[in-house]
Amino acid sequence: xxxxxxxxxxxxxxxxxxxxPIPRTGPAMRELGIVRDAAIAVDRGRVAWIGxxxxxxxxxxxxxxxxxxxxxxxxxxxxxxxxxxxxxFAGDRAFELEMRAAGASYTEIAREGGGLYATVRATRxxxxxxxxxxxxIRLARMAAHGTTSIEVKTGYRLSVPGEIDLLRLIPVxxxxxxxTLVPTFLGAHGIPPEYAGRANAYVDRLVREALxxxxxxxxxxxxDVFCEPGFFTLEQSERLLRAAIDLGLGAKIHADEFVRxxxxxxxARLRAASADHLLASxxxxxxxxxxxxxxxxxxxVTAFASGRVSPARETxxxxxxVALGTDCSPNTWVESMPLVLAHAVHGGHLTPAEALxxxxxxxxxxxxxxxxxxLAVGGPADIAVFPFASVDQLGYRFDxxxxxxxxxxxxxxxx
Amino acid sequence: xxxxxxxxxxxxxxxxxxxxPIPRTGPAMRELGIVRDAAIAVDRGRVAWIGxxxxxxxxxxxxxxxxxxxxxxxxxxxxxxxxxxxxxFAGDRAFELEMRAAGASYTEIAREGGGLYATVRATRxxxxxxxxxxxxIRLARMAAHGTTSIEVKTGYRLSVPGEIDLLRLIPVxxxxxxxTLVPTFLGAHGIPPEYAGRANAYVDRLVREALxxxxxxxxxxxxDVFCEPGFFTLEQSERLLRAAIDLGLGAKIHADEFVRxxxxxxxARLRAASADHLLASxxxxxxxxxxxxxxxxxxxVTAFASGRVSPARETxxxxxxVALGTDCSPNTWVESMPLVLAHAVHGGHLTPAEALxxxxxxxxxxxxxxxxxxLAVGGPADIAVFPFASVDQLGYRFDxxxxxxxxxxxxxxxx
Numbered sequence: 013x014x015x016x017x018x019x020x021x022x023x024x025x026x027x028x029x030x031x032x033p034i035p036r037t038g039p040a041m042r043e044l045g046i047v048r049d050a051a052i053a054v055d056r057g058r059v060a061w062i063g064x065x066x067x068x069x070x071x072x073x074x075x076x077x078x079x080x081x082x083x084x085x086x087x088x089x090x091x092x093x094x095x096x097x098x099x100x101f102a103g104d105r106a107f108e109l110e111m112r113a114a115g116a117s118y119t120e121i122a123r124e125g126g127g128l129y130a131t132v133r134a135t136r137x138x139x140x141x142x143x144x145x146x147x148x149i150r151l152a153r154m155a156a157h158g159t160t161s162i163e164v165k166t167g168y169r170l171s172v173p174g175e176i177d178l179l180r181l182i183p184v185x186x187x188x189x190x191x192t193l194v195p196t197f198l199g200a201h202g203i204p205p206e207y208a209g210r211a212n213a214y215v216d217r218l219v220r221e222a223l224x225x226x227x228x229x230x231x232x233x234x235x236d237v238f239c240e241p242g243f244f245t246l247e248q249s250e251r252l253l254r255a256a257i258d259l260g261l262g263a264k265i266h267a268d269e270f271v272r273x274x275x276x277x278x279x280a281r282l283r284a285a286s287a288d289h290l291l292a293s294x295x296x297x298x299x300x301x302x303x304x305x306x307x308x309x310x311x312x313v314t315a316f317a318s319g320r321v322s323p324a325r326e327t328x329x330x331x332x333x334v335a336l337g338t339d340c341s342p343n344t345w346v347e348s349m350p351l352v353l354a355h356a357v358h359g360g361h362l363t364p365a366e367a368l369x370x371x372x373x374x375x376x377x378x379x380x381x382x383x384x385x386x387l388a389v390g391g392p393a394d395i396a397v398f399p400f401a402s403v404d405q406l407g408y409r410f411d412x413x414x415x416x417x418x419x420x421x422x423x424x425x426x427x
Numbered sequence: 428x429x430x431x432x433x434x435x436x437x438x439x440x441x442x443x444x445x446x447x448p449i450p451r452t453g454p455a456m457r458e459l460g461i462v463r464d465a466a467i468a469v470d471r472g473r474v475a476w477i478g479x480x481x482x483x484x485x486x487x488x489x490x491x492x493x494x495x496x497x498x499x500x501x502x503x504x505x506x507x508x509x510x511x512x513x514x515x516f517a518g519d520r521a522f523e524l525e526m527r528a529a530g531a532s533y534t535e536i537a538r539e540g541g542g543l544y545a546t547v548r549a550t551r552x553x554x555x556x557x558x559x560x561x562x563x564i565r566l567a568r569m570a571a572h573g574t575t576s577i578e579v580k581t582g583y584r585l586s587v588p589g590e591i592d593l594l595r596l597i598p599v600x601x602x603x604x605x606x607t608l609v610p611t612f613l614g615a616h617g618i619p620p621e622y623a624g625r626a627n628a629y630v631d632r633l634v635r636e637a638l639x640x641x642x643x644x645x646x647x648x649x650x651d652v653f654c655e656p657g658f659f660t661l662e663q664s665e666r667l668l669r670a671a672i673d674l675g676l677g678a679k680i681h682a683d684e685f686v687r688x689x690x691x692x693x694x695a696r697l698r699a700a701s702a703d704h705l706l707a708s709x710x711x712x713x714x715x716x717x718x719x720x721x722x723x724x725x726x727x728v729t730a731f732a733s734g735r736v737s738p739a740r741e742t743x744x745x746x747x748x749v750a751l752g753t754d755c756s757p758n759t760w761v762e763s764m765p766l767v768l769a770h771a772v773h774g775g776h777l778t779p780a781e782a783l784x785x786x787x788x789x790x791x792x793x794x795x796x797x798x799x800x801x802l803a804v805g806g807p808a809d810i811a812v813f814p815f816a817s818v819d820q821l822g823y824r825f826d827x828x829x830x831x832x833x834x835x836x837x838x839x840x841x842x
Contacts, residue, residue: 106779106823113740113778313825316731317773325528346825358732363528364521408521410728410761427842
């Protein structure tokens with residue numbers, strides 16, 4: 013008999029996402045591993061059993077004091093994995109929307125000291141308590157939307173000590189909010205005002221000072237770079253990422269978001285963990301990513317906010333493993349992975365099943381989490397429960413909201 | 428002294444939307460009538476007083492048993508008004524997303540018996556209890572997102588008695604959910620399967636049988652028509668709407684959504700209450716709407732889901748009064764007006780203030796509610812409270828969620 017301290021019952025469907033290779037590509041992205049009329053048993057934060065509820069009594073022995081919670085005919089999916097966020101920042105940039113309404117682009121706003129640099133000023137100026145407070149409230153809302161694992165990038169202090177200090181805050185936030193956070197070093201989010209016109213000198217410092225310190229203390233899992241005109245060149249990006257890889261960090265690239273800078277090709281050459289955005293990438297770029305086994309992290313809400321469409325359909329059809337993220341930042345303040353899935357479906361023409369795969373098991377792969385994003389016996393009991401009768405409502409409805417969210421068997425949010 | 432049975436305190440900002448003409452056009456759409464460091468007093472469901480909190484004690488006398496609720500530094504806005512919804516239906520159409528992923532258009536799916544007609548079959552087949560149950564849960568979620576007044580169209584039974592019966596359900600839903608619902612007759616949502624090839628005969632029945640019965644019993648405030656190729660021609664639309672106007676109903680048109688069928692021009696000629704969608708309308712159409720004083724009801728999430736962008740900026744700049752709606756339907760299942768505002772801002776390039784005006788006072792005007800959509804002494808205490816410090820976060824953040832929603836002074840939802 014299998015022991016359990018928590019049993020969730022009365023699911024119309026449970027999407028386990030526990031079938032097929034990791035990451036999923038092509039038709040395998042539509043395989044959700046659904047169990048119908050199902051129950052889930054949890055023991056000490058791990059999935060102990062999943063199966064048709066009629067077999068529950070014979071298979072599982074409830075421990076004394078175990079709880080049983082009915083999902084009342086709802087569905088369960090793995091807690092979402094947000095593969096790309098900039099959720100660690102202070103302040104907001106609602107004021108920019110007047111400029112955007114008058115036709116200014118992101119790059120134009122940034123050039124005038126707005127955009128990224130406005131948030132750098134606010135984050136540098138914020139106290140540690142305020143920065144932790146604002147960010148933890150944001151991350152808690154992301155969890156309430158069903159997300160249990162989130163990649164969090166630095167990038168709003170743009171100095172070696174400032175960026176390293178941001179990395180140190182990420183485990184503090186994870187503990188405070190009760191979610192899994194994966195830290196990514198994005199010291200190369202922009203050229204610091206102090207290094208204007210001397211980007212190479214800043215990259216030097218990142219390579220010589222920041223990366224070795226980060227690797228030695230295991231402060232980050234990944235190193236990322238913003239490879240775009242006005243930010244970092246392809247050469248600077250390559251230099252930084254090669255140094256990171258040599259130190260044992262995974263590589264990520266903000267690739268081809270505004271223009272085709274060659275970021276996707278660089279990701280393929282380096283066999284990076286992921287290439288992110290890809291709005292200006294071409295069919296040949298997608299073929300290279302597929303061949304190199306690089307995961308494409310698509311950010312469809314950000315695409316929408318810049319008047320473009322994330323090439324989700326084309327990227328899946330090219331055989332690339334597609335993952336999804338919110339890109340939550342002061343530029344595109346989105347916290348809900350169900351909304352991201354809906355944008356990937358209604359804008360990017362994924363099927364609901366493909367979007368769910370991209371927002372769970374493939375996103376976990378993109379940020380180096382071997383066990384997250386699926387419901388497997390022995391794996392973490394990270395579960396989002398939704399109050400509708402079929403999993404295909406995710407990605408279909410724009411504002412699906414979970415009735416309960418568990419992370420490692422603990423209730424994170426309910427309504 | 429003013430009496431109050433409910434006092435809401437500790438608002439950083441209250442946007443009263445109570446300044447300027449109704450509806451608002453042009454620069455007046457940015458005038459939110461903000462009161463800072465404010466409190467709101469409510470008496471028997473109506474706003475009794477709004478002002479700076481330091482003046483509250485002198486101005487307002489609390490009745491015995493009165494409640495005082497702190498907003499903890501949040502903001503208040505008028506409860507949103509959703510100027511266009513198809514929220515009365517049974518079933519869902521998630522299954523279509525596989526077809527859409529393979530490239531099929533809305534019209535193609537409809538032609539194959541999917542789309543609208545799939546929902547007509549489901550709604551005809553549903554029991555009254557199921558139809559009321561599913562729709563009331565949906566409307567309650569819309570209210571939980573901050574919406575206190577919603578236009579609800581018929582259109583998913585497509586027979587004279589069936590459509591009239593749907594109109595009768597709307598007040599039942601309003602009572603059950605505790606929101607204001609404005610019924611619109613959309614018997615001309617599509618040509619019933621029984622009238623295939625005989626659209627004129629169906630319009631005849633609507634004009635001769637349905638409209639007089641509806642007007643006599645005051646079952647609807649508005650008559651709407653789906654004026655698009657494959658649905659109703661411009662001539663049929665004009666005939667139907669003129670008949671409705673003659674009977675004292677307001678006129679609305681699904682205008683120029685797929686192609687420029689002339690719906691906006693017809694709306695201007697008829698001085699309709701609103702022209703809705705307008706994705707294919709031109710600058711000259713917008714000028715005519717402005718001159719005729721027709722409100723444009725824009726539905727930016729639906730525009731997004733069909734790969735287009737709602738021409739919000741152009742329509743405001745043309746001097747047209749712009750209102751917003753969810754268009755909640757099985758085609759675009761969106762319940763959240765804050766998400767609609769964000770789409771209008773990030774996709775349609777409105778400012779947050781313009782979007783808030785469009786989703787409150789202008790939307791109320793579009794559906795004939797003289798008092799809704801603003802916070803005025805003597806008007807209904809329909810209030811959405813949000814947990815952030817400035818109103819401009821609405822339209823900026825994609826997934827803003829109210830901490831409390833009041834309709835006529837009663838708490839509809841809180842979290």
